[in-house]
Amino acid sequence: AQKVTQAQTEISVVEKEDVTLDCVYETRDTTYYLFWYKQPPSGELVFLIRRNSFDEQNEISGRYSWNFQKSTSSFNFTITASQVVDSAVYFCALSGITDSWGKLQFGAGTQVVVTP
Amino acid sequence: DTAVSQTPKYLVTQMGNDKSIKCEQNLGHDTMYWYKQDSKKFLKIMFSYNNKELIINETVPNRFSPKSPDKAHLNLHINSLELGDSAVYFCASRKSGRGSEQFFGPGTRLTVL
Numbered sequence: 001a002q003k004v005t006q007a008q009t010e011i012s013v014v015e016k017e018d019v020t021l022d023c024v025y026e027t028r029d030t031t032y033y034l035f036w037y038k039q040p041p042s043g044e045l046v047f048l049i050r051r052n053s054f055d056e057q058n059e060i061s062g063r064y065s066w067n068f069q070k071s072t073s074s075f076n077f078t079i080t081a082s083q084v085v086d087s088a089v090y091f092c093a094l095s096g097i098t099d100s101w102g103k104l105q106f107g108a109g110t111q112v113v114v115t116p
Numbered sequence: 117d118t119a120v121s122q123t124p125k126y127l128v129t130q131m132g133n134d135k136s137i138k139c140e141q142n143l144g145h146d147t148m149y150w151y152k153q154d155s156k157k158f159l160k161i162m163f164s165y166n167n168k169e170l171i172i173n174e175t176v177p178n179r180f181s182p183k184s185p186d187k188a189h190l191n192l193h194i195n196s197l198e199l200g201d202s203a204v205y206f207c208a209s210r211k212s213g214r215g216s217e218q219f220f221g222p223g224t225r226l227t228v229l
Contacts, residue, residue, distance in 0.1 A: 043204065102218065
């Protein structure tokens with residue numbers, strides 16, 4: 001069975017601080033896919049990034065960066081120099097190769113609050 | 117605009133009523149999903165269709181019945197609505213293939229009184 005744990009319920013930061021969101025996953029699949037989605041106060045779910053289990057190269061995209069470590073089953077997400085517009089709930093999700101139809105197992109989400 | 121759209125955005129109804137939510141995507145995807153987000157923001161898959169065929173059917177009361185008239189549409193009909201059905205329902209779609217990302221609709225907030 002797949003499981004995604006986001007232990008941080010809420011993180012509050014002041015604008016321009018960095019914020020790191022933790023995601024720990026469990027799967028028996030040797031091939032799997034990890035995702036981050038953002039849900040701003042307006043409610044929609046926005047796809048941010050996808051990572052394959054066989055690609056541990058970390059990535060930076062603007063103010064966003066991701067740290068994928070198979071050894072610790074973690075896929076953490078960092079927002080550098082946070083802005084008020086980053087305030088949202090962030091979800092980590094997992095899809096294993098045995099879920100050939102792409103079923104996503106979501107974590108509980110982490111609420112990020114950025115204050116001016 | 118290319119997107120996943122849902123109607124209605126808000127739905128307020130009485131217990132016992134029957135209601136439907138419609139979803140359409142013009143992304144050319146062949147797989148569509150329904151997810152339920154509860155009051156604690158937890159997201160759980162309900163159903164999935166691939167090329168109009170039901171492929172995922174999680175443990176959902178049979179009062180919920182999805183229908184896919186074609187690859188671009190996936191509707192959700194709910195009979196005999198209960199208080200516990202109040203939630204946000206999201207439609208999503210993706211192009212089938214290993215690890216392809218899902219794109220979500222704006223959600224339908226259902227409130228059962």
